[in-house]
Amino acid sequence: MPDSTKQVTQSYYKTYKLDNIDDSLKLELKEKCGIDIETCLECGKCTGGCSNTHIFDFTPRKIVQLIKMGQETRLYHLDALWTCVSCQLCVDRCPAGIDIARIIDFVREKAIKRGAEPTRSNVKMFHELMLDEINKTGRVGETVLMIKFNLKRGLYFENADLGRKLFFKGKLKLFIPGIKNIGQVRRMFNSNPVQREV
């Protein structure tokens, strides 16, 4: 074949070595989320609507395919887990009614439980800091969260210019009153296995 076709073919069609192929992931998805992955027609409408498919390492359609093939290791190391905006376009477009956004949440939760390193640690860190705030006071103060996020990454002046503008508009609040029955919120965290790993 001509060289240009060879180039495209080589970059486009990669060969994957498959993990052991068993049904356990599919069955767990069915049990935990009520999703029957085999109803996927592989039509690609999900990818067609996806907001961030252009930066995903595996497109939504391919992610569903990975679930069908039980490729857990590859799934837990996806970059897509940390760039999906959960805009629900895939969910609404799927003719089989498969909740792909939920699948990505499910895979991410499992990836964390299995100790897989996120490809974008900032994203995980930010989520954890926000949950920490909820655990401590029941509500989230945006300013406090931003400051903590900067401190934790050692990027003290990140968004400082924006912070200055917001300050002059009176939008920065440093003190957020906590809720009275914080025990009711904390109890949701304490008995939860994911939080124990955090």
Next chain:
Amino acid sequence: MNVAYFPGCSLHGMASEYDLSARLVCKHLGINLQEIEDWNCCGATAAHSLDHLLNVALGARNLNIVKEMHLDRVTAPCAGCFNRLKTASYEMRHNPRVAAEVEKLIIAPAPVEPEVTNLLQLLIEIKGIEAIARQVVKPLKGLKLAAYYGCLLTRPTKVVEFDASEQPISLDLLLNALGAETVIWGHKAECCGGGYAASETNIVLDLGGQVLDSAHAAGAEAIVVACPMCQINLDSRRGKIEADRGKKYDMPIIYFTQLMGLAYGYSPRQLGLSKLLLNPITLLKSKELV
């Protein structure tokens, strides 16, 4: 009309002008908003991303307080909070296994009764467009607006049961009832980048940039929003987006309740218009609306 009110963390924080204008407009329309006492954060992106059950539990606690208030409906102006609460309610209603697990976490029955309605939905479906139009004393004539729904107001359709998924019209109808013209544009229900505002800002620059560009190309003079994340993302990253794309996007990003208040005769100061990073006052003055 008595409705439970869930402001959420943003409306008590950076989006206080949304809270202010929402309360003003609802009072004007005879809707009695009762803030949920001791409400907790809905969990936003963080909870559903890391722990699905936590998201439902956080929502369940809030909905139980609504029941204690003897109210059957709760409204949230923030699209994110609305979507989280609605999803929690949906899961408890349709998934007995989740309901059982949540009951163990919150040590209380799973609250399936309260209806969760976003503010736009409350005004349009329950109050009605005619009632909204009737209160207009200063029609917003001459304003060309892009109604921006973001992603969480209309999706997923089977959960929120509100408007069309990708080409909704409810906010457009409301703005038309206020006397303004709305543009037809492709990104009216596309994501702005939402929760990645701080953790992966490039995503917001990309997706938010597409929204600004699309509204600009459609000839909009301002973008009207119903979500504090969309508002802050588009307003605060405008400078960087303009630098990246080499274009000017001079459109103010205004909360729909602020425009309602303006049409109802309230002053810019009462509506907190100057709190928006790009103050719409210049645009409004040029249209002789203030």
